[in-house]
Amino acid sequence: MTLLQTLTDSARNLAVRSPWIYRINAGSCNGCDVECATTALIPRYDVERLGCQYCGSPRHADIVLITGPLTAHIKDDVLRVFAEIPDPKVTVAVGVCPISGGIFRESYAVHAQVDQYLPVDVNVPGCPPRPQAIIEGVAQAIAIWRQRI
Template structure:
């Protein structure tokens, strides 16, 4: 009986969490292009709140990390700290060519990326910058992954 109750509450919590992912967005040395497309995702035409997503700036409250930009030398330790502060289960999305492969800045002297050398990345959204629709799709993929990680 007790076991069954636990199972039901687990499923309830999992459902509730899937409908309310909190997202942290961080720019790590890109050109802002991805950042403004990310902001467009929050606003009425694309509207991520249809899926319950809310932009939150505190890593300790965050479920999904949306990170763009080739990682600069100065930001790298901070980025690692933000990753460590985020509670499990978490999903990391790399947005844009810079975060995936350093993109156009691949041979610049102050770049210490790409993102998957700093933290494990789950979803890659390519493009320079990716269109808001692509970012939205990336978030939806991340949500599925996140749910599978949470379900006991």
């Protein structure tokens, strides 16, 4: 292995310990958003120990959590915000709505599944999923992100 490769590998190992999380609410009922907020914000689960940080700006994000069935009203905005997230990024769909539309499926107002429009890497099913499931989803996203960064 050359020196350059070794350096790149060690830089990747360091970089992967700093995943910043950004949430997109694609018309969710807020159930999953409450779980996401609970997961990160309460001391019990404290994702900051994994280096995670919630960021307010899509430009700072590494891991994107998408909740909701992608309603017709919000679709264009979600796609626009998603395009503003710099590469390399990983997408986690939280809840059953991004997978199938959940209780809103077959509604005229939703565009689920989300993966028709965005490259979803990890699905975390549940209505809403438990905080532990969301953390596991983020952990899997970090593993995928390691391949990309």
